[in-house]
Amino acid sequence: MSVTPQTQVCQICGESRRPSLGIPASMVDSGVSRLIQIEHPDWSSEGFICFADLNRYRNRYVLKVLEDNRGEIGGLEQLERTERPPDG
Numbered sequence: 001m002s003v004t005p006q007t008q009v010c011q012i013c014g015e016s017r018r019p020s021l022g023i024p025a026s027m028v029d030s031g032v033s034r035l036i037q038i039e040h041p042d043w044s045s046e047g048f049i050c051f052a053d054l055n056r057y058r059n060r061y062v063l064k065v066l067e068d069n070r071g072e073i074g075g076l077e078q079l080e081r082t083e084r085p086p087d088g
């Protein structure tokens, strides 16, 4: 008697995973899925992504958002500095 476990193929790494080790692509945040689409143009919302890849892209998305915000804060700091009188 042989039981074939049901698996899903991750669109990113191409590995077969148990469905409990990932989520349907349709459940990925839109910001994250946009980031994935840049590197994987054939990304389909009908597919599957494993948690390892999802976490990787999620981290990159968070870093990207932080970086965008830091750019704005950096600009404000520079403005403040130029208005401040020089030390001494």
Ligand SMILES: [Zn+2]
Binding pocket: 010, 011, 012, 013, 014, 015, 049, 050, 051, 052, 053
């Ligand atoms: Zn994967």
